[in-house]
Structures are given as structure tokens and as C-alpha cells.
Amino acid sequence: MLVDTDALEDDSAIEADVCIVGAGPAGLTVAKELAAGGVRVAVLESGGDGVEPEVSALADGEIDGIAVQPLEATRVRALGGTSNVWTGQCRMLDEEDFLPRAWVPDSGWPFRRSELEPYYAKAHRIIRFRPVDYDMAKWSARLGQPCLRPSEKIAFHRVSLCKPVNFWSDYALDLKAARNVTVVTHATVLAIRLTEDEGAVVRLDVGNLRGKRLTARARHYVLACGGLDNARLLLLSDDVQACGVGNRHDVVGRFFMEHPRFISGTLLLAGLGLPARGLYSEYYLGEGQAIRGDLGIVPEVRERERIANVAGRLEAAGKEEYVGGARAAVRLFRHLRQRRLPHDLGDTLWQIITDADEVAAAAYRRFASDQNVSTFTVTTLIEQAPNRESRLTLCERTDAFGQRRPRLVWRFCELDRRTAFRAVELLAQAVGAADIGRIRLEVASEQVFPPSTEWGHHHMGTTRMSDDPRTGVVDRDAKVHGIANLFIAGASVFPTSGSAPPTLTVVALAARLADHLRRRLAAL
């Protein structure tokens, strides 16, 4: 069932076995998995069906660190969450990402990748990837597309599978008809209320922007508000535990990690070059799916060099960013590939029509660049090391509910800088050792991140997972330490981020959490 808070009585109470806050990939995966098992589920979503500026503004806040986009521009508050705009690139974390590494402080997960493997398989099915194959050599042979052969002693290929599904319209739409599920729109959770002994959640306070106030009660609660808002909501709920729910050890909001990326080099290839739109760009396979190859540094070399995980992306040089109407046309094209229309179709078409010159020029450039090129831009994306000082806090400015806005203090440590600089040097060695070509560095020194640095919109780590409450907010079951019935889904639980885009792992963890909750409910 889909219901809007406007249609509910003021002060009414929503009741369920499991109450999930947020209808993005994480929340919807938990909801779907539980719904299939007959559990009574309520999903509380701050937004509605489509982007609304006044709701989006709730996510705004301050950033202290490298200037990237405003916070509200990096998340979507609507059914489907940020999957309304994501680019759909997916890859599993590496096995090594789960292990503690002596040279990366606070690294490692409480379990190994094998624990997640059945859920990764499920996540691939949920996103409907077919085939699931991460082997570049096989793709190269299957598609008759060349790939590089860098020195295996230093570098290796990574493949990302790409399918920008919308988790609401492409995956969870049947929840509308499910009798045991209530999806409530324009339901912003304002606070988590605890029992007197602080050991459990007793209810959630919910509001909409028209002044309606409700409550939600359940046996179990799952926060799935995204990598920043999960921590924000815990910090905002400070009436019983003064520093916020689950924050006895001052870990909530800390260890914020992103995947900073920047242009780090120019690769000049010997020989005939590579197709500009080959396996290193998004190579379209049909049925809305594409693949893309990157380069990684082998784990032994990373250990020897004492650097974190990285991915090196290659893009045919001179391939310009799509701007204006051309960018709108690419978005529309991506949606059509998924057999759907963007929620802002009118605006999109208007941008395309009023910027027809740019659309035509971009189409020409794309067509003209469909040939072999020998110069590629190298973009390095690094795993940011866990760092207590990189954190989300609350600022004094408030949102339309009078709630304190988030303030993100995004910090890098010496290891991040070393990784950023050394990774491209190692890639240069890998291509040189194989006589593929040479790389010219575009990063000047280890001291600073280059001005071209962007983030991946991957917000991780702010409610990290650890068996020890002093170093983590949730335990290995994603339950908040010290609170019997509060769980967290999303990349905020990642204790270590690797270099893979997070959403596939978010979905796998959400499916795992649903299994856990089902078992707990069955035991009651």
C-alpha cells in the first residue's frame, strides 16, 4: 500500500513489525525481502514520487573541506532515493577490503567477504545483471574488443557492471499492492525515541512539511536514510542520550569516507591505440546494461608500498564532458535504455530543445570519436582510509522542521595523499613494464589533492560496523550497539570502503539484514 501523510490523521500512529526509514536502494531492499516473507512492514519516506525542491532542501548542509557540490545535490529525497540519479556502476568489494591491514589504521570488517557472497549473488539478481562476469579478458574475447595488458606484477583489470535501475519504479513498485507493506510518503522521521532505560527504541516521531505530526511503532526499526542522514538522525535524537542515540563512544558521524577522484595522468599508448568507446568507457551491452574496465594495483604491491585501494579509469583524451542540453540528452538516452522516462521529462526535453546546437555538436563528437585513439586521460579514484577526524556533525543552521542541518568535515590523511600520488606512478610502471606506453603525471606532489578533485557521491562510514562499541556504531548484524531493536542499512555501516562503488554492497548488506530480522521475528 502507498499512502501519503496528507491522507493520514494528525497524531495517528503507524504500526508494523519492522519500520524502515528511507525508500532508497537500502530501505527498499530490506522492505521487499521482508515483505516476501509475510512480515508487516512500514517504510517511511521523506519525499514523494519525484523530486520536490522544498523536500530536497531538507538535505542541505555545510561542507568543510574540498569544495564539491552542495550536500542536497548529492542525494535525492524521493521514492527510490538517490537511485533516481545514480549512474548504476557496480562492483563487489575485494576480498582484501574486508581484512585488517596493518598500514591502514582502523581497517577491516568484522567478517570476510565469504559472509556476503550469497547476498552479493542476490544483489546481482535484484539489479538484474545478466551476465555477471567481472573478467576483463573474457569480455574482451566475447566482444572482440581489445584491452591493455599491463604488467601483471603491478596492475590488473577491474570490471564494473553498470545498470542504473531505479529502485522504486524498476524494483519495488509491487510494494504498492502488497497487503503487508505500507509505504508512507512525505514522512520525514524527526527523532528516534528511546525507552527510559535507553535500551530500545519505543517510537519514531514523524512529520511532513505541512505541519502534520505522526508516530511510528514497530518491533524493529531500520534506518536507511543514506550515508549522511543515518548519522544525522542519530545525532538529532539527543533527548535521552545527550550526544545522540548510539553515540556513547563518540563514534556516530566519525570516519566519513568518500571515493575522491581526480585526473592524475595522461596515458600515451604505443602501437595502434584503443577504440575511444571501447571497454574503458561504458560499453553498452543491451537491455540497459553496460560494462566498464578500470585498472587496479595488485594487493601485494599495495602492501609493499603501504597504500590503500585504488581504481584507475581511462578515458579517451579530448572526450569532452557533456554540458547543457547534451547532458540532458544523455540522461534521457540512459532512461530510455531502461525503458522509462525521467521524472522531470518536461524540463529535460526543454533543455534539449533550447540547446540544440550543443546536442548536435556532442552527437558529432561522439560519432567522430568512435575510432582508435592513443591518448587517454587517467583518473584515479582512491579508497579513503578510515579517519576519525573526517566526520559529520550538526551545525547551528536549521531546516524547515527546525532540525539542525548536517555539517560535513571532510578530511584527508597522509595515507590518502600517498595513495593518490603513488597509485598513478605505479600505473605508469605497469604500462611501461609491458611496453604499452608511458604515463605523464598530472599530479604535482603528495602534499595536496589536485584542484580537479571530485567525489563519487559515495557517503560511507558514519555509522561504521565493528564488534567493539568503542570503534563502531553497529555490530556485525548492523544492530546499533546497546539498542536492542535499532538497525542500520546503507553505506554508513562500511568500516572500510575499498575502491568499489558502494551500492551493490549496500544492497547485499540490506538483503542480509532482512534475513537476520526475519530470523529474529521468527524467534519471538
Add this chain to the structure above:
Amino acid sequence: MISRRYFLGGAVGLGSLAVLPAGAATRPRDAWLAAIGDSPAVRSVGAACLRCGVVEADRQVLLRSLMTALATLAPQEADPAAIRAALGALRRSDFAAGEVVNVDGWILARSEARAYAFAALSAPLA
């Protein structure tokens, strides 16, 4: 700054074997120069290596250190193709071992930087 065009012709293109003038093959210097590539592109890259100070600025020292590194090569080897093959193997192993230098941002194997510098300091083949 090394131009990309020169770089393609020099380092990445790895030149083509220069044609040795008749009778020159007996002189090691000429055989080495022919193996490295006696072209404006190679010299330009070599000049940049020297300017950046990442290699010795002495032709004899450069040649000697290359010869020493190529222990598999007979000291009097004068066949440019054999020298070139040995230099290629040395260059690849330098890269693999991290024996690299930074020349105007380009990451080069130390041995290839030496080879280009040697070419830049040598008079062209007659």
C-alpha cells in the same frame, strides 16, 4: 617540456632502428646510437632528461652504465638489433622494479632516460 609528438616519436614509439652508415657498425658508439634511435624526437627527449638532472650528463658515463647494466650483452656487441633487444628488456625490468625517473612529468625507466640522454649528447650518425 617534451612535446607529445616528440614523445610519441621518441620514447613511446621507441624509434626505429637507425640505418648505420657503411663501416660504422664496428664502432660501439654508432651501434648504440642506431639501436636507441638517432632522431630529433629521441634527442629532444634525451635533452629533457638531461635538463631535469635525472641522469648523468656525460656520454661516456652514460654508455658505461648502460653497458654494465646489460651484463647479458657481449662487451663488443655491435649489432644494433641485439643491443636494442637488450635495452628493451632492461627498460621493462627497470619499470617493473620501480627504477624510474620523472622527466617533465613523464615516468621513464632510468635506463631509457640514460639511453636518450646518450643520444642527445652524441653527434648524429654520419
